[in-house]
Amino acid sequence: MPNKPKCPSCHSAMTPQRLASVAGGEVELDLCFACRGIWFDPLENLKLTPAALVTLFRLLHDHRNDAVSPLAHRLTCPRCRKPLGQGFDVVKSGRYITYRCTQRHGRFSTFASFMIEKGFVRQLSGQEIDDMARRVGVINCSSCGAPVDLRKDHACPHCRSALSLLDPQAVEQALKGYAVAVQQTGQLSIPDLADALVMVERDRVKAEREAKAQRGSLFTTAEGQSRADLWAAGVALVWQILN
Template sequence: MSTTLSRPCPSCGDALQAHKLPALYSGDVEIDFCFGCHGLWFDQMENLKLSPEAVATVFKAMHQHRDEPRTPLNSRLACPTCRGGLVQGFDIVRSGRYITHRCAARHGRFSSFSSFMIEKGFVRQLTRPEIADIAKKVGAIHCSACGAPVDLRKEDACSHCRTALSLLDPQAVEKALQTYAHAPARQAWGSPSDVADAIVALEKERSRQQRERPAGSRQLHGPGGLGVDLLSVSLGLLGGLWND
């Protein structure tokens, strides 16, 4: 995977990292990553030009950067080509509904990593009983699509963007990787309850780190896992997919 510095991120303005990946039929396609925002910029139709190997490479890159701090998306996103505002919309695929941010001048679109995972079939939507099971241990999370808080005890979808709650499912990942890269994934958990346990463990570790920081440098976090989302946590649980 070839890497060069490229255009400004539509959200944070930092330099996008341009990665040359194999195209579907021949040649290369250049995809721009922002690991600070956990986002991807696709020039017009580039998301449809990725070869199976390229899709697996993007997923691996997402996995490698899963623990890095995430900058919340700005309320206004700008096209890195013309600097015009991006228009928010939705696309629907078999694995769920996801948010897109498109340039009105058709220069391309900005997509979060979580939206990319939904688009390419790495996730499945949670059932209401599964959401209730997670809610017993975790009160609230961030929406993987827009970042808004979701109270699992009251909601079975994001009240802000109406995106359904999704989870990286081992069987879905295995099926997707067999389709894209012919590489099976190892199952790393047995149920959504295991994801809830992982969120609780992350919150305990975060609380410990907060207590050990000097008082003036402490950061406040909401209770019940508000600092995490289901897709990022389940991505972390798939640590056996590749040797980093």
């Protein structure tokens, strides 16, 4: 198998991660944290073991405050460089975008799409959306990165994905049997979603400020463009049950 794919969106080298699959053996997935996407070679559409899932969430949590760039309008296959075809799949927990190589070299999923596919998200209720609209206004679509003004839209106007959130209960269910994860069963205290968003945004701004201080603080770009981030809030909520 050819090595080191470049990200279909930003063309940077992707980060390889070996994970155990329930079929036995390991698969190597390639991730881009700036684009929040995963490249799957053919047949890597695997079922991860609970331990592998914890590893993956740890990785996503470690990178939740990484700078994010919106997906390019055209994504290219890291193997043949041809444009990836965009499509939609629908599962019980929602609808998500897929990007597949027409030459069957594999596919690219955003982290958010992957979690919908695996049933780890739930859609937001109308009340949660109203609450967030009052408190945070605009969020970024977890599937495509486009801004969603919650005062006007209840789904992404660009890719039409429903607003969804990583569901700590669904993740916990998937981790049943994995010793670390289930100690707290029944005692989950999940903070209010808008609170979580505000908390995550505060963390992100703080991390950004610290990074800036380390660089010498001459750069002031990107600040003030911050937007509430449902993905990072979901990862933070899931992380609470893994610790």
